[in-house]
Amino acid sequence: MKPATFRIWRGDSQGGEFRDYTTEVAEGMVVLDAVHQIQATQANDLACRWNCKAGKCGSCSAEVNGMPRLLCMTRLHDLPIDKPVTIEPMRTFPSLKDLVTDVSWNFRVKKKIKKFKPRPPDAPDGTWRMAQADIDRVQEFRKCIECYLCQDVCHVLRDHGKQDAFIGPRFFIYTAALEMHPLDTEDRLGELQQTHGIGYCNITKCCTKVCPESITITDNAIIPLKERVVDEFYDPLGKLWKKLRG
Amino acid sequence: MAYANVSLKPPSFGETMRSDAWWAQPALVFLGLSAFIVYSTWAAFQGEHYHFGPYLSPFYSPELWGSSPHSLLGPKPGWWPDWAPFSPALLILWAPAGFRLSCYYYRGAYYKAFWADPPSCAVGEPRKSYLGEHSFPLILQNAHRYFLYLALLFLLLLAHDVWKSLWFDDPATGAVKFGVGVGTLVLALNVVLLSGYAFGCHSLRHLLGGFRDQLSQSPAALKPYACVSCLNRRHMLWAWMSLFSVMFSDVYVRLCSMGIWRDLRLI
Numbered sequence: 001m002k003p004a005t006f007r008i009w010r011g012d013s014q015g016g017e018f019r020d021y022t023t024e025v026a027e028g029m030v031v032l033d034a035v036h037q038i039q040a041t042q043a044n045d046l047a048c049r050w051n052c053k054a055g056k057c058g059s060c061s062a063e064v065n066g067m068p069r070l071l072c073m074t075r076l077h078d079l080p081i082d083k084p085v086t087i088e089p090m091r092t093f094p095s096l097k098d099l100v101t102d103v104s105w106n107f108r109v110k111k112k113i114k115k116f117k118p119r120p121p122d123a124p125d126g127t128w129r130m131a132q133a134d135i136d137r138v139q140e141f142r143k144c145i146e147c148y149l150c151q152d153v154c155h156v157l158r159d160h161g162k163q164d165a166f167i168g169p170r171f172f173i174y175t176a177a178l179e180m181h182p183l184d185t186e187d188r189l190g191e192l193q194q195t196h197g198i199g200y201c202n203i204t205k206c207c208t209k210v211c212p213e214s215i216t217i218t219d220n221a222i223i224p225l226k227e228r229v230v231d232e233f234y235d236p237l238g239k240l241w242k243k244l245r246g
Numbered sequence: 247m248a249y250a251n252v253s254l255k256p257p258s259f260g261e262t263m264r265s266d267a268w269w270a271q272p273a274l275v276f277l278g279l280s281a282f283i284v285y286s287t288w289a290a291f292q293g294e295h296y297h298f299g300p301y302l303s304p305f306y307s308p309e310l311w312g313s314s315p316h317s318l319l320g321p322k323p324g325w326w327p328d329w330a331p332f333s334p335a336l337l338i339l340w341a342p343a344g345f346r347l348s349c350y351y352y353r354g355a356y357y358k359a360f361w362a363d364p365p366s367c368a369v370g371e372p373r374k375s376y377l378g379e380h381s382f383p384l385i386l387q388n389a390h391r392y393f394l395y396l397a398l399l400f401l402l403l404l405a406h407d408v409w410k411s412l413w414f415d416d417p418a419t420g421a422v423k424f425g426v427g428v429g430t431l432v433l434a435l436n437v438v439l440l441s442g443y444a445f446g447c448h449s450l451r452h453l454l455g456g457f458r459d460q461l462s463q464s465p466a467a468l469k470p471y472a473c474v475s476c477l478n479r480r481h482m483l484w485a486w487m488s489l490f491s492v493m494f495s496d497v498y499v500r501l502c503s504m505g506i507w508r509d510l511r512l513i
Contacts, residue, residue, distance in 0.1 A: 063263065065263060066265065066368055067264060067367070068368065080265065131460070131462035134459065134461055153367050155363070155367075159364060159374075160374065160375075160376040182460045182462075199379045200376070200378035200379070200380050201378065202353065202357045203351075203353050203354035203357075204364060210367070218354075219350075219448070219481075223350050223448045224451075227391075229388075230390075230391065230449075231457060235388075238391075
């Protein structure tokens with residue numbers, strides 16, 4: 001056991017400040033363990049959202065030493081604990097209390113995306129047939145735990161506040177999972193280009209970097225969607241070629 | 247319990263709570279790309295020392311008009327204005343430059359390194375207004391696939407240059423003889439690295455199968471899509487290796503042509 005200092009944001013929507021807490025840490029501890037220890041021994045009113053402690057519920061999203069991370073998946077031995085470890089809420093979302101933020105904007109965005117619309121069933125019993133090769137590609141996107149760390153780090157939302165014009169990486173994954181689904185028949189390209197603002201993404205790959213599920217968000221979801229938007233709106237020769245081929 | 251004097255306000259330019267060397271990667275990208283831009287611009291304006299024996303610098307290939315034996319259409323055309331500097335490279339370099347400039351990897355890299363948009367992940371930006379690639383001028387990046395078509399054509403021409411670099415004039419007999427020089431290997435390696443970069447292109451991945459929801463319905467597309475996806479996973483690495491190989495190929499041919507380096511014949 002050795003002491004470590006945690007500089008934790010304490011405050012709400014009106015404002016707040018960072019406070020330093022020093023506590024004993026042991027091998028194998030994650031940041032969430034330290035937060036719980038501080039909560040139990042020094043700051044009973046410290047608010048922190050958490051649930052599974054296994055990196056699967058996406059509840060304990062916050063920023064550790066300035067980078068968006070899951071508190072339960074950030075091991076202390078990966079951090080320089082000779083200096084204070086800063087823990088703050090996700091900056092992109094409104095602060096509710098301490099480390100808890102209001103992420104409800106994401107739920108409203110999700111409602112705006114056209115739902116799954118499968119083709120008519122392939123078999124008389126109302127079932128479909130899909131090839132594994134076709135479903136492999138969208139399977140990756142289904143690993144998303146909706147922690148919203150990608151939304152938090154995306155500079156279009158974080159620094160430029162384009163929440164009204166841009167749905168963010170999480171919902172590009174969601175759209176890609178629907179748009180590339182072998183059974184889906186819905187067309188979402190118009191919305192992607194206009195109201196969902198895919199053109200605002202400038203491919204910094206920060207979303208991919210922070211994803212705790214290691215989803216290749218930019219290369220496998222956003223860029224393929226950008227290319228589909230190019231097919232539809234920015235490629236006159238391609239359109240002509242398709243027309244000539246019938 | 248101590249109180250730290252920091253706030254949760256939106257960060258100003260360069261402000262961050264990150265304690266790692268977040269500036270290192272954009273700084274390296276800035277230095278690497280700047281070095282390439284400075285060298286390639288200088289080399290393109292030289293208009294000489296771009297060929298040596300059967301070797302032609304990739305900056306000057308294809309040589310549409312020019313004074314070397316590699317020229318396809320003869321010497322400098324008469325319609326070229328006298329006041330404008332002439333170099334065969336200036337006629338063609340816009341195509342590979344456009345391919346790299348609109349490449350999805352380079353876009354993300356140079357937006358960070360040259361425009362600080364953002365300087366790095368979770369680091370404060372210098373300006374609040376933002377258009378992204380949603381409107382002019384960056385909406386033009388959507389033309390990437392057209393530059394891809396040109397890049398594939400250039401790859402064919404560079405592969406032809408490698409073939410030509412296997413045939414040397416014999417000064418004793420005047421006959422053309424098969425041979426392999428270090429220059430041949432340099433030009434061949436350059437084509438391999440450029441192929442790894444161009445065949446891992448995101449647009450190519452889309453055009454070869456990514457646009458389909460049911461890839462399994464097109465068995466002919468399955469393998470090419472898998473191959474491009476495989477190369478695409480290391481697109482950044484291919485991008486940098488090919489950038490330096492194309493620059494080194496020019497340096498090699500140039501220094502051999504100037505008599506500073508001697509081309510070693512292996513066969």
